[in-house]
Amino acid sequence: MLRREAPTTVALLPDERAFATMRRYRSFRFDRYDAYRRETDGLLRALAARTEHVRVTLLDPGDYARYCATTGTDPDTAAARARYTADRQHPVLTYQGQRLTELIDRLRAADAARRAGRRPEPDNRPDQSKAPPGTLTPDPSPALRDACDRAVELIGGLLLGAGAGRHHLVCSVRLPDAAGGQSLTAALHTGDDRTTGEVEINREAALALALVLAAGITTLGTGGVVLRSTHRESEVVHGWRLVGSRLRPLTTAEVFTAYCTDPYTGEPLAPEPGVEHRAGFFLPDADR
Structure with a gap:
């Protein structure tokens, strides 16, 4: 009876890179x-x-590795992973039968929003009472508004260039030291409705992705975008580097290096079977 009243939290590894990193631990x-x-x-x-x-x-x-080093905990134990899950202040979601892909995308979006400092408008501002949740506060400067518009334009260009299929966009940005030096990451998983052909996009995840990309643009941060597309039985990976307000296509070799390198250790990772690495395609520079 008590087990029914005891809350349980399960930590999810979001992708194969994170999974490959955890495989270093024998436990x-x-x-x-x-x-x-x-x-x-x-x-x-x-x-x-x-x-x-x-x-x-x-x-x-x-x-997790930093947490274990700080607390003096042996990371190669199941108990350490359970303690980390209980202690860390990461976003959590209530499980209600959702698919793992949906859970991971929503958690990534929530974590990216937390890192970017996004919060809803306060209720005591009548002139902002109809603002949607997630509006940036205080009111964005013209430069930030322009960066957000540019980020949305770039994301649209990526999805248009990717064509039909299922796509997974990941944007990672490192802000300059003068802007806090934070590392921000957001991901967006899209599908398409086979009856209408319309692209299905999670609004919260898309907003978080645009905010992270806009943060890199407005602060002149470093980073880039990886696009993984599934077309029937094949999977293709493209990549871009953020340069100012543009996404410069990476070469095939650069995409391979970026995708097959452990982001935490710098060690090379074995390429995934059936995944093709290609250069990024060019995006239009004109405002639309």
């Missing part, structure tokens, strides 16, 4: 990401079937 016994996802999905369903209050959060391998 982490999974050897394939697809098997890990199936087991995690089964665990969440089993917990929910017991009518327990189940929540999910992200497991960031880099943050």
